[in-house]
Amino acid sequence: MKxxxxxxxxxxxALEDGNYLLKFKDDVTGENGVFDPxxxxxxxxxxxxxxxxxxxxxxxxxxxxxxxxxxxxxxxNIENATMTVKPATVFGNGLEVICRYxxxxxxxxxxxxxxxxxxxxxxxxxxxxxxxxxxxxPISEDALDMLGVLSKAEYAVLKDLTKQIGQVVKEELAKxxxxxxxxxFEFGRVGEDNQIVLIDEISGGNMRAYKDGVYVEPxxxxxxxxx
Amino acid sequence: MKxxxxxxxxxxxALEDGNYLLKFKDDVTGENGVFDPxxxxxxxxxxxxxxxxxxxxxxxxxxxxxxxxxxxxxxxNIENATMTVKPATVFGNGLEVICRYxxxxxxxxxxxxxxxxxxxxxxxxxxxxxxxxxxxxPISEDALDMLGVLSKAEYAVLKDLTKQIGQVVKEELAKxxxxxxxxxFEFGRVGEDNQIVLIDEISGGNMRAYKDGVYVEPxxxxxxxxx
Numbered sequence: 001m002k003x004x005x006x007x008x009x010x011x012x013x014a015l016e017d018g019n020y021l022l023k024f025k026d027d028v029t030g031e032n033g034v035f036d037p038x039x040x041x042x043x044x045x046x047x048x049x050x051x052x053x054x055x056x057x058x059x060x061x062x063x064x065x066x067x068x069x070x071x072x073x074x075x076x077n078i079e080n081a082t083m084t085v086k087p088a089t090v091f092g093n094g095l096e097v098i099c100r101y102x103x104x105x106x107x108x109x110x111x112x113x114x115x116x117x118x119x120x121x122x123x124x125x126x127x128x129x130x131x132x133x134x135x136x137x138p139i140s141e142d143a144l145d146m147l148g149v150l151s152k153a154e155y156a157v158l159k160d161l162t163k164q165i166g167q168v169v170k171e172e173l174a175k176x177x178x179x180x181x182x183x184x185f186e187f188g189r190v191g192e193d194n195q196i197v198l199i200d201e202i203s204g205g206n207m208r209a210y211k212d213g214v215y216v217e218p219x220x221x222x223x224x225x226x227x
Numbered sequence: 228m229k230x231x232x233x234x235x236x237x238x239x240x241a242l243e244d245g246n247y248l249l250k251f252k253d254d255v256t257g258e259n260g261v262f263d264p265x266x267x268x269x270x271x272x273x274x275x276x277x278x279x280x281x282x283x284x285x286x287x288x289x290x291x292x293x294x295x296x297x298x299x300x301x302x303x304n305i306e307n308a309t310m311t312v313k314p315a316t317v318f319g320n321g322l323e324v325i326c327r328y329x330x331x332x333x334x335x336x337x338x339x340x341x342x343x344x345x346x347x348x349x350x351x352x353x354x355x356x357x358x359x360x361x362x363x364x365p366i367s368e369d370a371l372d373m374l375g376v377l378s379k380a381e382y383a384v385l386k387d388l389t390k391q392i393g394q395v396v397k398e399e400l401a402k403x404x405x406x407x408x409x410x411x412f413e414f415g416r417v418g419e420d421n422q423i424v425l426i427d428e429i430s431g432g433n434m435r436a437y438k439d440g441v442y443v444e445p446x447x448x449x450x451x452x453x454x
Contacts, residue, residue: 092341110364113356114319114374124373129340137337140367146351147341 008042009053009205015084019074024050024057024081028205028218035205035218040132050081052222053203057083059226060169060202069164070197072190088188088199092149094130095139095186097158099123099166102181104208110138118181123166125159157196158187165198173209176224178216183207235269236280236432242311246301251277251284251308255432255445262432262445267359277308279449280430284310286453287396287429296391297424299417315415315426319376321357322366322413324385326350326393329408331435337365345408350393352386384423385414392425400436403451405443410434 001021005012008029013021030036030043054076061073072085100107101123103115115121127144128136144150150158162185170180184207186200200206204218216224228248232239235256240248257263257270281303288300299312327334328350330342342348354371355363371377377385389412397407411434413427427433431445443451 110361111356111366111370111374112361113358114376122373124369126367126370129338131340134337134339138365138367139338140353140365142351143338143353146349147338149341 008040010050010201014087018087020085020087022083022085022201024054024083024201026050040136046219049205049219051078052219053201053205054078054081054083055226056203056222057201060172061198063168063172064165064198067168069161069168070190070195072188072197072199083201085199086190086197088190088197090186090188090199091144091154092129092147095144095149096128096130096136096184097162097187098126098128098182098184099162100126100182101166101170102179104181106138107182123163125162127155127158154196161187161196161198165202169202169207172225177211178221178224179210181208181210235267237277237428241314245314247312247314249310249312249428251281251310251428253277267363273446276432276446278305279446280428280432281305281308281310282453283430283449284428287399288425290395290399291392291425294395296388296395297417297422299415299424299426310428312426313417313424315417315424317413317415317426318371318381319356319374322371322376323355323357323363323411324389324414325353325355325409325411326389327353327409328393328397329406331408333365334409350390352389354382354385381423388414388423388425392429396429396434399452404438405448405451406437408435408437 002014004014009025009027011023015021026045026047026049027042028035028044028046028049029039031039031041033044055078058076061071064071072088074084076083100121103119103121108115108117126138128138141155145152166183169183173180185198187196188199190197204221209216209221229241231241236252236254238250242248253272253274253276254269255262255271255273255276256266258266258268260271282305285303288298291298299315301311303310327348330346330348335342335344353365355365368382372379393410396410400407412425414423415426417424431448436443436448
């Protein structure tokens with residue numbers, strides 16, 4: 001098992017059979033000890049955060065599998081906080097794809113002239129570049145195509161998958177009376193035909209969820225969802 | 228003649244016949260005394276800047292008229308630094324539409340991970356919101372549509388007009404061996420059928436132009452172009 005990459009919230013290893021192993025850590029993104037899914041720094045360490053994030057990820061990835069929505073997921077070992085996945089290549093140096101149902105966070109900071117806080121958005125999809133130095137700037141379909149990061153045909157697939165997966169998560173949360181405000185995904189190309197699939201994870205750390213108008217912390221979300 | 232609006236670089240008056248009069252001022256945008264077409268503040272006052280900007284605007288708007296590309300332009304009085312235009316309503320509180328031929332300025336600040344400084348771009352179009360408080364954030368076609376600022380059909384017209392007008396300016400500059408790096412436009416709706424037309428101005432203050440690899444200041448550009 002060969003170490004490939006040490007990330008903020010998980011580490012990646014290459015397995016001998018060609019697949020990858022993701023080790024979920026207890027670190028979550030945020031600033032000054034406060035969780036923020038949009039932050040670029042590890043803000044705090046929460047005992048059990050890795051296993052909780054993996055449990056929720058397994059839950060959603062298995063639902064996606066049943067629905068025939070492609071992901072990199074193979075299987076998960078909750079006790080060890082590890083997930084086995086197909087190897088994927090990312091677009092450029094990595095993109096984040098955000099699906100928004102309510103105007104909060106960076107959307108509101110940018111478009112506050114035209115949006116009220118918490119206003120409903122119709123599964124609005126936007127892409128940001130993973131670039132800590134430049135604060136993950138949003139980028140348009142045209143720019144992604146022109147800079148050779150993602151073709152227009154790939155963008156269309158990405159946007160469609162994002163809406164489908166966002167809807168799955170939203171519906172699962174709604175079953176527990178939890179309201180999904182926004183969620184971010186990562187995608188990659190898998191296999192010889194470069195199929196575009198969901199990679200990384202779907203956990204509390206990737207989304208903003210509210211219950212009775214109160215923000216639900218990632219660990220709390222994972223408890224509420226997996227009861 | 229009724230004052231309507233005092234802008235950074237020009238003032239607007241309503242005429243009795245229903246048209247508007249724009250008075251070009253000698254103030255140009257920039258910071259700390261240095262011209263910057265992307266800046267939101269008046270950086271310096273240059274004697275004759277208003278008349279020079281209007282002269283170049285008249286030059287380009289009359290070419291566009293000949294080519295049948297719609298603008299708000301009616302006529303201009305260089306001595307008084309005034310231009311008569313059709314009344315137009317802007318999209319939301321105003322948008323800027325940028326056409327880029329080389330990667331510089333805010334494009335490079337955002338996408339420096341994927342672009343070299345000065346790299347050629349194929350008439351890349353992007354829209355920013357006029358919002359000083361939020362530093363004129365870029366906004367996507369989907370967001371403009373969702374927030375009710377601009378429909379997708381209007382976006383397509385805007386993008387097409389932007390490329391056409393950018394090409395006209397680029398070709399005129401090329402006749403004087405000047406290289407257009409980027410240019411920003413404003414558009415509005417005119418008349419009962421809400422036709423989308425170019426408004427505002429086309430002057431040195433709206434573009435970055437280079438000659439022999441050296442940046443050409445707005446007043447210098449106007450001299451070079453109108454010899």
